Amino acid sequence: MSAKIIDGKAVAAGCRAELKKKVETLKAAGITPGLAVVLVGEDSASQVYVRNKHKACDELGIYSEQYTLPESTGREELLSLIAKLNGREEIDGILVQLPLPAHLDQKEILSAIDPAKDVDAFHPQNVGHIVIGDYFFAPCTPSGILTLIDSTGVDMAGKECVIIGRSNIVGKPMALLALHRNATVTVCHSKTKNLPEVTRRADILISAVGKAGFVTGDMVKPGAVVIDVGMNRNASGKLCGDIDSESVMPVAGWLTPVPGGVGPMTITMLLRSTVLTAEKRQKKG
Numbered sequence: 001m002s003a004k005i006i007d008g009k010a011v012a013a014g015c016r017a018e019l020k021k022k023v024e025t026l027k028a029a030g031i032t033p034g035l036a037v038v039l040v041g042e043d044s045a046s047q048v049y050v051r052n053k054h055k056a057c058d059e060l061g062i063y064s065e066q067y068t069l070p071e072s073t074g075r076e077e078l079l080s081l082i083a084k085l086n087g088r089e090e091i092d093g094i095l096v097q098l099p100l101p102a103h104l105d106q107k108e109i110l111s112a113i114d115p116a117k118d119v120d121a122f123h124p125q126n127v128g129h130i131v132i133g134d135y136f137f138a139p140c141t142p143s144g145i146l147t148l149i150d151s152t153g154v155d156m157a158g159k160e161c162v163i164i165g166r167s168n169i170v171g172k173p174m175a176l177l178a179l180h181r182n183a184t185v186t187v188c189h190s191k192t193k194n195l196p197e198v199t200r201r202a203d204i205l206i207s208a209v210g211k212a213g214f215v216t217g218d219m220v221k222p223g224a225v226v227i228d229v230g231m232n233r234n235a236s237g238k239l240c241g242d243i244d245s246e247s248v249m250p251v252a253g254w255l256t257p258v259p260g261g262v263g264p265m266t267i268t269m270l271l272r273s274t275v276l277t278a279e280k281r282q283k284k285g
Contacts, residue, residue: 003226003252004152008144011151012264015272016060022275023061026282033278034063035093035119035270036085040078040104041071046097053095056267062274063090071101078104079112086114092277093119095270098169116280119273121173130173133180136280137273142174144265145206145227146181152254154225156181160201164188164215164242165208170229174206195219207242217247225254229262 023033035057039050050066057064067081078096085094094117100106110118115125121137129135149156161183165171171187178185188198199205199219207215208229220226230242241258248255256262 001222001250001253003249003255006148006152006225006227006254006256006261008148008256008261008264011148012144012268015147015265015268016056019268019271019275020060022279026275026278027061029282031278031282031285032061032063032090033093033274034065034088034091035095035274036065036067036091037095037097038067038069038078038081038085039097040069040073041101043099046099050097053267053270056271057274060271062271065091073101073104075104075108078109082109082112086112086117089281091117092281093117093270093274095120117277119270119277121273122168127168127173130176133176136276138177138269139169139173140266140269140273141170141208141229141262142177143269143272144262145174145229146177147265147269148227148256148262149204149225152225154204154254156183156204159183159203160186161204161206162186162188162199162202163206163208164195164199165210165229167208170208174208178204209242211242212240213244214242215248216244217249217251220248220251222251223253224251226252226256227262228256228258230258231263 037050054064085091094113110122113123115123118126121139126137161178163171163174166187166189175185175187196219200221202221202224204225206227210230212232212234228241228243232240234240239259
């Protein structure tokens with residue numbers, strides 16, 4: 001047996017084609033979805049992400065603005081910019097690229113974004129909505145993972161879902177979204193004992209730890225859906241995920257590649273949230 005590859009590029013392309021039609025419908029009604037992205041500092045990975053987001057907006061016909069601020073930007077200046085963006089009706093989504101420089105309080109900055117424009121779903125109000133299962137936005141990467149799992153035809157209800165990693169961006173919200181799909185969820189982390197015993201129970205295994213080749217074939221249940229959220233470099237500098245694909249491929253039923261798996265879905269879900277907000281604006285009008 002060899003795992004089937006979950007083609008994130010193909011799934012993302014299908015989603016974007018549907019979103020493009022929605023954008024055209026909105027434009028015909030006089031509304032252009034708008035996204036503002038704020039980047040503070042010169043983190044090279046963040047710069048690449050922001051460029052990719054801008055390019056994806058262009059492809060779909062979404063209006064986008066990019067604010068690139070110096071590393072030394074102060075709290076008041078950044079909060080003032082967010083307040084202005086909150087007040088502009090034509091901006092449907094606001095995203096502050098993480099990580100922020102150390103002198104800025106991430107929690108304070110994210111909490112300043114209007115929850116109705118918080119397309120990353122990091123505002124405490126939106127996090128609370130996710131907890132109780134009454135949410136409009138969900139974080140982009142976990143949303144993308146759900147769409148990838150759906151593409152396999154696997155029903156999450158009643159399945160053992162094990163998530164390795166407990167970050168606020170992926171692990172925790174992923175656990176909540178899986179719970180809302182009626183999966184039996186276990187979250188593993190650095191203090192988890194006998195990790196391979198836990199992961200071998202998983203019908204759906206999601207790894208988001210950021211360690212190259214961390215999950216090996218002996219940690220995987222035969223036939224499992226394995227989702228690789230990691231984005232790492234191996235010893236030879238090649239891009240790779242958390243999953244040791246060579247040993248996992250013969251065991252798993254489904255596997256996402258790196259690159260070309262979860263990555264393309266993250267930006268696609270950001271675009272979807274922006275379009276959803278624009279549709280909400282249309283209904284209000």
